Amino acid sequence: MASGSLGRRLVACLLNVSEARRKDLVESVARAAVYDARGARREETTVLNIFNDHDYNRSVITIVASIDSIREAVLSACEKACGLIDMRNHTGVHPCMGAVDLIPIYPLGEEVAVEDCAKEARAVAEGLTERVPGSSVFLFGWADAPLQRGLAQRRRDMGWFKKTADTRLIRPDVGPQPQKRYGLTGVGASPYVMNCNVTVDTRDIAAGRDIAAAIRESAPGGLPGVQVLALPHEGAVEIACNVESVKGSRAAAGQPWPSFSISGQTYCHAPASLITERVAELAGRRGVGTKGTALVGFTPAECRGLAEGALSRGIAEFWRERRRVHM
Known part of the structure; x- marks a missing residue:
């Protein structure tokens, strides 16, 4: 650990908001995380x-703070x-359900x-529904105690992958029935x-979906920790991957996957180079x-180093x- 990080207990929030075409608006959300009223x-x-994506009309804001500061930073931005x-x-190619679509917090x-x-x-879930009356939340991962259901499963539960989800059927974990606003x-x-995200030089979304299905974790020979969608993007097809960290250490072609440790447990993640190689092959x-x-953002090691x-x-x-x- 770098000497300047002594005493810091850092966490990251990759805040996903459903807006990218009004960059001033997105930057005002980012500033709300780092400055008070x-x-x-x-x-x-x-x-x-x-990270702004015009076609998706979605932005990802990488907020890093000490664990004692992250709650207020995130709530103010939300x-x-x-x-x-x-x-x-709202209009956009990427599936979304909320003005603030996703609030993941990582050590x-x-x-x-x-x-x-x-x-x-x-x-944060409780605070959001208190500070923004009418907002609604579902929980995933370790926050979804005791089941710890993953994000992909919870999104399916909530109808996130459907073109038009029926909000009347959704039962949020915190807050009221979702309101349209x-x-x-x-x-x-x-x-x-x-x-x-890897862009494939085709407009054939069916081909993109075949590629996505082949690299998805759940597929035979798929990549561990990779959850993936194929989406139309700027006249091509984007293979958009969530790359989850998995327990233990792994290697491909003799090269170890990047790894890090949390509470004595080793985790690693599929490198972007491997994902790119597999998509290019398919x-x-x-x-x-x-x-x-x-x-979209950084590797865990990059995120920590830049934040310090x-x-x-x-x-x-x-x-x-x-x-x-220059860091």
Whole structure:
């Protein structure tokens, strides 16, 4: 651990909001995480990155804070987002159900257990429904005690993958029946989950779905920890992967997967290079190529390292400074 991180118990929240086409709005949500209502900077809190996708009309805001600071940072950002985003007017290719669609909280080192993040996630769920009357929450991962159902399963439970979910059938874990304005928010905790998107140079969504099905964790020969959708994107098809951390250590072609430790337990995750290679191979069998790979945010190690550097320098809006700051 770097000397500047001594005493810090860092966690990350990759806040997913259902807006990307109004970048000023999204940045105001990010600023709400790092500044209070008086404009004072929140201690031990930074926003490392904002990833906007116009076609998806979805943004991912990477908030990192100490475990003692994350709740207020996230709730303030959510409150701002719910005040500015109206799901009755939302359009976008990516499935979503809430103005704030997803609030996952991840530990960034041995100093914080996943159970600590789960406790904060449940507090965020309660706090959101109190501060934004009419908002509704489902829980996933370690926050979904005692079942610990994963995000993919909970999304299926809530109808997230349907073109039009019937909100009358949804039973939130916290809050009232979902209202059209705010929709439904998923709140949870787990070991770190990356987002890795590979673009295939075709408009054939059926081919994209075949590729997605082949690399999904549940498929024979699929990649452990990989949950995936195929979505139309900028005139092509994007293989959009949630890359969950899995217990233990693994290797492919003799190369170990990136690993980290939480509470004495080793976790690892499929590297983006392997996902890209597998997608390219499957696309090549169909006579098409790939156009590139995008990481939405960072690997766990990158997230921790950048956060330590940003916090040691007192940088709140790191997403603005990143190109100029050498860590």
